[in-house]
Amino acid sequence: MASTIRDVARSAGVSIATVSRAMREPSIVSVETLRRVRAAADELDYTPSQLGRQLAERRHGANGIVFPDLSGPYYGEVVVGYEDVASELGRAVLILATHGRPAAREMITRLAGRCDGLVVLGHTVSDEALLELAERGVPLVTVARPPVAGVDSVAAENHRTAFALATHLADSGARSVVFLGNPDRSPDVTERRAGLFAGAREVGLEVSELRVETMDEQGGAVAAEHLCQQPALPDAIACANDELALGLMTALRERGVVVPRDVLVTGWDDVMAARYAELTTVRQPLRDLGATAARFLDDLIAGRRAEPRIEVLPTELIVRSSSSPRER
Amino acid sequence: MASTIRDVARSAGVSIATVSRAMREPSIVSVETLRRVRAAADELDYTPSQLGRQLAERRHGANGIVFPDLSGPYYGEVVVGYEDVASELGRAVLILATHGRPAAREMITRLAGRCDGLVVLGHTVSDEALLELAERGVPLVTVARPPVAGVDSVAAENHRTAFALATHLADSGARSVVFLGNPDRSPDVTERRAGLFAGAREVGLEVSELRVETMDEQGGAVAAEHLCQQPALPDAIACANDELALGLMTALRERGVVVPRDVLVTGWDDVMAARYAELTTVRQPLRDLGATAARFLDDLIAGRRAEPRIEVLPTELIVRSSSSPRER
DNA sequence: CGGCACGGTGTAACCGGTTTCAGTAACCGG
DNA sequence: CCGGTTACTGAAACCGGTTACACCGTGCCG
Numbered sequence: 229m230a231s232t233i234r235d236v237a238r239s240a241g242v243s244i245a246t247v248s249r250a251m252r253e254p255s256i257v258s259v260e261t262l263r264r265v266r267a268a269a270d271e272l273d274y275t276p277s278q279l280g281r282q283l284a285e286r287r288h289g290a291n292g293i294v295f296p297d298l299s300g301p302y303y304g305e306v307v308v309g310y311e312d313v314a315s316e317l318g319r320a321v322l323i324l325a326t327h328g329r330p331a332a333r334e335m336i337t338r339l340a341g342r343c344d345g346l347v348v349l350g351h352t353v354s355d356e357a358l359l360e361l362a363e364r365g366v367p368l369v370t371v372a373r374p375p376v377a378g379v380d381s382v383a384a385e386n387h388r389t390a391f392a393l394a395t396h397l398a399d400s401g402a403r404s405v406v407f408l409g410n411p412d413r414s415p416d417v418t419e420r421r422a423g424l425f426a427g428a429r430e431v432g433l434e435v436s437e438l439r440v441e442t443m444d445e446q447g448g449a450v451a452a453e454h455l456c457q458q459p460a461l462p463d464a465i466a467c468a469n470d471e472l473a474l475g476l477m478t479a480l481r482e483r484g485v486v487v488p489r490d491v492l493v494t495g496w497d498d499v500m501a502a503r504y505a506e507l508t509t510v511r512q513p514l515r516d517l518g519a520t521a522a523r524f525l526d527d528l529i530a531g532r533r534a535e536p537r538i539e540v541l542p543t544e545l546i547v548r549s550s551s552s553p554r555e556r
Numbered sequence: 557m558a559s560t561i562r563d564v565a566r567s568a569g570v571s572i573a574t575v576s577r578a579m580r581e582p583s584i585v586s587v588e589t590l591r592r593v594r595a596a597a598d599e600l601d602y603t604p605s606q607l608g609r610q611l612a613e614r615r616h617g618a619n620g621i622v623f624p625d626l627s628g629p630y631y632g633e634v635v636v637g638y639e640d641v642a643s644e645l646g647r648a649v650l651i652l653a654t655h656g657r658p659a660a661r662e663m664i665t666r667l668a669g670r671c672d673g674l675v676v677l678g679h680t681v682s683d684e685a686l687l688e689l690a691e692r693g694v695p696l697v698t699v700a701r702p703p704v705a706g707v708d709s710v711a712a713e714n715h716r717t718a719f720a721l722a723t724h725l726a727d728s729g730a731r732s733v734v735f736l737g738n739p740d741r742s743p744d745v746t747e748r749r750a751g752l753f754a755g756a757r758e759v760g761l762e763v764s765e766l767r768v769e770t771m772d773e774q775g776g777a778v779a780a781e782h783l784c785q786q787p788a789l790p791d792a793i794a795c796a797n798d799e800l801a802l803g804l805m806t807a808l809r810e811r812g813v814v815v816p817r818d819v820l821v822t823g824w825d826d827v828m829a830a831r832y833a834e835l836t837t838v839r840q841p842l843r844d845l846g847a848t849a850a851r852f853l854d855d856l857i858a859g860r861r862a863e864p865r866i867e868v869l870p871t872e873l874i875v876r877s878s879s880s881p882r883e884r
Numbered sequence: 885c886g887g888c889a890c891g892g893t894g895t896a897a898c899c900g901g902t903t904t905c906a907g908t909a910a911c912c913g914g
Numbered sequence: 915c916c917g918g919t920t921a922c923t924g925a926a927a928c929c930g931g932t933t934a935c936a937c938c939g940t941g942c943c944g
Contacts, residue, residue, distance in 0.1 A: 232930055233930065233931060234930080242894085243894045244894090244930090244931080244932095245895080245932080245933075247931095248931070248933080249892095249893090249932095249933095252932085256892080257892070257893085258892060276930080276931070277669070278670050279607065279616070279929080280611060280929075280932085281930080281931055281932080282607050282899095283611050283899050283900070283930075284931045284932040285931085285932070286899065286900095290650070290670070298636040299632070299636060301629060301828075303632075304626045304627070305626070308626040308627060308653055311626075311652075311653050315652065315653075320650050320652075320666075320667065321650065321651050321652075322648050322650055322651075324639075324648075325636055325639050325643070327640070338648075341603060341605070342606050342648055364558075474832060499829075500629075500828070500829045501828045501829035503829070504806075560900055560901085562900080571924045572901080572902095573902080573903075573923075573924060573925080573926095574924075575901095576902060576903085577903095580902085584921085585923085586921080586922060589922080589923080604900080604901070605899090605900050605901065608899075608901030609901055609902080611930065611931090612903080612929055613901085614929065614930095886944095887943090888942085889940105889942085890939100890940090890941090890942105891940090891941105892937105892938090892940105893938085895935085896934095896935090898931105898932080898933080899930105899932085900929105901928100902928080903926100903927090903928080903929105904925105904928095905925090905927100906923105906925085906926105907924085908923085908924100909921090910920085910921085910922105911919080911920075912917105912918085912919075912920090913917100913918090913919100914916090914917095
């Protein structure tokens with residue numbers, strides 16, 4: 229059994245208050261007392277119990293972060309950016325992956341009981357659940373989901389870059405484009421879709437939509453099959469994320485469709501595989517998203533902020549050969 | 557301010573002991589009392605403080621996991637496999653990324669004070685530090701690092717599959733192979749190297765080694781430059797991980813070297829990009845590593861195990877065109 | 885020389901739960 | 915009608931820290 233503050237106090241011949249003071253603010257005890265307490269603490273190799281401390285201070289010294297998954301390359305980067313800043317600020321980081329489970333709400337509530345505040349990423353839990361937490365006074369920051377009233381939010385730019393993407397496709401010779409994705413799966417997707425549609429309309433690009441069940445490589449393959457059964461392919465396919473685009477391109481190739489000759493393809497996220505597949509895509513400042521969220525949360529916890537903040541970080545169109553200009 | 561057990565007790569006209577019992581074991585209080593306590597708890601919307609509970613029960617109900625980073629595709633998967641099982645078991649998960657920081661040791665010690673046990677991945681902290689924790693009675697499981705005396709360990713098979721990889725390369729017509737990696741960076745790499753060397757010797761493959769500073773795409777590019785300056789390329793290059801191999805292949809291509817015609821290349825990990833680059837590699841059961849570690853740790857914490865266990869999960873050679881047989 | 889400020893310390897009341905132990909009332913069999 | 919279970923409940927001790935407050939001695943000032 230580890231030794232407690234009372235053991236140290238007894239052994240040093242002082243009161244527990246003095247031990248506590250010696251541990252947390254050495255300058256306010258006399259040098260002689262400090263020496264004795266230090267010696268006793270070393271002797272018993274005493275480490276203050278985090279639990280005792282947390283209870284007395286009424287704070288956990290920990291932040292939570294909630295995300296749907298960690299499989300893709302996406303959330304891992306955000307989490308690492310977050311962890312980096314949080315641990316810099318001396319706080320522990322609790323994680324929770326919801327995996328689209330319906331029990332997510334209770335899991336998050338439980339998590340909230342273990343930390344001083346939390347960051348919620350993407351498609352994990354309802355706005356309603358977040359509002360309830362906010363109402364209970366839990367400091368909250370959302371990342372990559374549309375702002376919830378009164379809650380701090382950090383996101384990557386979607387609309388404008390999707391708009392630019394439409395322009396780029398038109399410049400590359402496309403006359404028609406299909407947006408591939410599932411807007412129900414994530415609010416980001418909804419924004420990308422809206423941006424693309426707006427841009428397409430602006431430059432006179434014919435635009436339509438194809439919904440997929442899953443936003444992974446499998447979904448891309450299914451879409452490829454569907455598109456190949458149509459009388460004609462569109463000029464371009466703008467996918468809601470890279471995994472879709474990669475699965476789509478692989479399946480198209482197997483059917484003899486050559487990208488970009490027969491159809492232009494774009495993704496979103498700039499995952500590592502996109503470089504190797506020469507996929508045009510959009511890069512997001514993933515670590516920055518996490519880091520910014522961590523700083524926002526810290527401000528909230530410390531009570532340094534009243535007005536809710538909304539931050540949108542810029543994204544960047546990365547043009548590769550999957551969308552290079554078509555010959556007429 | 558949230559309400560406490562005493563508020564509920566007062567409002568329900570019972571003692572705090574009864575409230576506690578009603579919350580955790582409803583069957584042992586009378587139906588009438590239960591009803592009153594429930595009503596009061598609802599009314600005040602009372603949630604038992606995790607901190608109070610933890611202090612009284614002398615357990616955190618949380619596990620820690622320590623890893624070097626989360627950037628690559630590697631650790632993210634392990635962490636997610638771990639989180640999945642741990643949260644299934646009703647425990648919270650604390651993460652800590654060391655990023656090769658020298659302060660890692662203190663960070664881990666602090667982390668250990670906030671949880672009931674921890675899992676340590678790969679190249680994060682010295683064996684000595686782990687032994688000290690183990691001695692202090694912290695339940696410990698290591699993943700992907702060589703077993704430390706008395707500590708549970710889970711790892712993926714390296715030696716045998718690396719041996720098989722050497723055989724495969726010889727079968728594909730290679731007469732010489734270079735192992736590319738940095739054995740100091742990770743114990744896994746050391747084992748892969750040893751397995752490859754053993755296999756190469758067995759099948760009469762000439763084998764040598766090229767060390768790189770960093771085990772990422774950049775490192776692969778540097779290696780490509782170095783190799784191209786030699787009088788002749790080896791027949792095959794076995795890289796310690798996929799990122800190295802991918803960087804290497806890209807840089808080789810830029811120099812007009814064609815894979816697999818001019819040289820065979822293999823990686824290790826089977827990251828997503830490896831599929832798109834048609835890279836021969838070795839797949840590891842990443843989620844299983846995490847999940848197994850979580851179960852081991854749970855057994856340790858529950859005191860169900862005395863003898864330290866060492867588990868080695870099988871890996872699988874994935875042959876793609878980057879190592880397909882050369883024509884003579 | 886009296887009073888005051890101040891550095892240093894101890895006592896005890898918290899923080900919010902769990903759990904032991906003892907006590908009471910209802911119920912049972914003899 | 916009595917002794918012994920049985921079912922429930924409450925008082926109080928505990929988990930391991932922090933901190934408000936009181937206290938004491940010393941040095942300084944008027």
